[in-house]
Amino acid sequence: MTIIIFMYGLLLGSFYNVVGLRVPQGQSIVSPRSACPTCGHQLRALELIPVLSYLLQGGKCRVCKTGISPVYPIIEFLTGVLFATAPLVVGWSSELIIALTLISLFIIILVSDTAYMIIPDKVLLVFVGIFLLERLFIPLSPWWDSLLGAGIGFGLLLIIAIVSKGGMGGGDIKLFALIGFVVGVKTLLLSFFLSTLFGAVFGLLGMALKLVKKGKPIPFGPFIAIGTLVAYYFGDTIIQTYLNLFFT
Ligand SMILES: [Zn+2]
Numbered sequence: 001m002t003i004i005i006f007m008y009g010l011l012l013g014s015f016y017n018v019v020g021l022r023v024p025q026g027q028s029i030v031s032p033r034s035a036c037p038t039c040g041h042q043l044r045a046l047e048l049i050p051v052l053s054y055l056l057q058g059g060k061c062r063v064c065k066t067g068i069s070p071v072y073p074i075i076e077f078l079t080g081v082l083f084a085t086a087p088l089v090v091g092w093s094s095e096l097i098i099a100l101t102l103i104s105l106f107i108i109i110l111v112s113d114t115a116y117m118i119i120p121d122k123v124l125l126v127f128v129g130i131f132l133l134e135r136l137f138i139p140l141s142p143w144w145d146s147l148l149g150a151g152i153g154f155g156l157l158l159i160i161a162i163v164s165k166g167g168m169g170g171g172d173i174k175l176f177a178l179i180g181f182v183v184g185v186k187t188l189l190l191s192f193f194l195s196t197l198f199g200a201v202f203g204l205l206g207m208a209l210k211l212v213k214k215g216k217p218i219p220f221g222p223f224i225a226i227g228t229l230v231a232y233y234f235g236d237t238i239i240q241t242y243l244n245l246f247f248t
Pocket residue numbers: 036037038039040041061062063064065066
């Protein structure tokens with residue numbers, strides 16, 4: 001089962017790459033077929049095998065020998081690993097469907113926000129539809145935790161956007177509203193705290209190591225993805241450990 005789910009992750013990861021790179025550009029996700037950006041050579045089935053094609057071709061286009069970005073196989077592999085490890089955390093339960101959907105959304109955001117600093121509305125809208133349906137059949141307990149989470153996610157981020165005068169993008173606000181709906185209030189708050197923390201640590205380290213230019217905005221999407229996944233997976237453990245440390 002783990003191997004199968006890993007393979008699905010690899011395949012979907014390759015699709016999410018396409019979605020994350022094309023949707024913000026207003027391009028179709030089905031046509032044209034994937035091609036080498038340098039020589040235009042259309043990729044054949046054997047060149048589209050996730051990770052493996054990249055390794056077999058030595059990271060180069062088979063025709064013109066131009067280097068292919070390692071981001072593609074990395075995203076594919078990451079999706080495979082996240083898919084395969086999800087059941088270890090949430091178990092082989094219906095909640096696994098939610099976990100895999102969250103991972104899918106986050107991979108697309110990781111690609112699009114890193115490439116263009118955009119969290120596309122179209123992508124968010126599709127996932128709103130999917131999550132509404134999923135949470136209808138696999139509700140949080142209590143079910144209204146979803147509505148509260150969405151409201152607080154939207155409100156909290158809107159206030160921060162206003163106070164910080166645009167330090168938070170519109171895409172981030174909508175994304176946190178959706179995350180609140182999926183994970184509920186408690187996990188949402190932890191997710192926001194962790195996302196900000198990870199983003200700040202990365203920003204400070206980046207500036208110290210001169211990898212990030214001061215004043216140049218960093219996409220927040222990837223940190224929201226990591227923060228939320230950590231909060232969603234280990235939220236209860238983190239909160240319990242914190243309470244034990246400071247209140248016993
Ligand atoms: Zn080529």
